[in-house]
Amino acid sequence: MHITSLEGFLSLVRDELGLDTAGVEAADADLADLPGWDSLNLLRMVVLLEEHGRPVPVHRLLQARTLQEIYTFAKE
Numbered sequence: 001m002h003i004t005s006l007e008g009f010l011s012l013v014r015d016e017l018g019l020d021t022a023g024v025e026a027a028d029a030d031l032a033d034l035p036g037w038d039s040l041n042l043l044r045m046v047v048l049l050e051e052h053g054r055p056v057p058v059h060r061l062l063q064a065r066t067l068q069e070i071y072t073f074a075k076e
Helices: 006-017 039-051 058-063 067-075
Strands: none
Touching: 006 039, 006 067, 039 058, 039 067, 058 067
């Protein structure tokens, strides 16, 4: 699956990281409030983005507060 849309990105996160990303509200939820989000999933996100040709520096991911922000960084 390619990261070409927010929906696709959320599906990828759900399938690969096992996070509940159903619904648009998941994209805007604070990562700290997202069930299952932790530092291990942050590292897994780094790898996931790199595997899909969208590397994002760790310091940028640490700045992200939502999945929407991570998606935006991945699209840059």
